Amino acid sequence: AQSVTQPDIHITVSEGASLELRCNYSYGATPYLFWYVQSPGQGLQLLLKYFSGDTLVQGIKGFEAEFKRSQSSFNLRKPSVHWSDAAEYFCAVGYAGNMLTFGGGTRLMVKP
């Protein structure tokens, strides 16, 4: 069965510092990979997605993610974090034509 693991439940970084959020997946076929961000009490906003092609994908708000098949990973990165980036981040894998499996989420806190 497919699964998505986000090893870090909480991460705190200083404003202006770089950020990497980890995501590992277990899925037998070619994955469709997503990163979403959720602000408190809000729905999910798509940051970026990988379907095929270039393994380094650019998203909104200055985020990027790199698909590494050999490591079954799809880590999210940002070179310089802003206070407004504080939120919950979810990695997800698409499978079976239309389903998504979500990781447990990583809560990002940004120190001034």
Place this chain on the structure above:
Amino acid sequence: GAVVSQHPSRVICKSGTSVKIECRSLDFQATTMFWYRQFPKKSLMLMATSNEGSKATYEQGVEKDKFLINHASLTLSTLTVTSAHPEDSSFYICSARAGQVSYEQYFGPGTRLTVT
């Protein structure tokens, strides 16, 4: 484009009553809609998948008689929580998929249900 709305955003109801939550795709036709439940500080758990004009497919452990899903049109799906109890209090999020090819889902803003 690809906006999904939910109504209401918050609802408080008494135990034993039923509550209906609407999910609408505003600028596209959604052949498939999904309903998720999110507990505090937890991830999203898929409850059911609904295709327009057919019965919803429920995930294991989700009571279909308690969580009634109707997808009567290509822009509207509803989730009715019947005979609600305090343990049904949660954040319910819907999403919509535009076509058969794209795996991308567009999420609504969520509905906070509190059962007293």
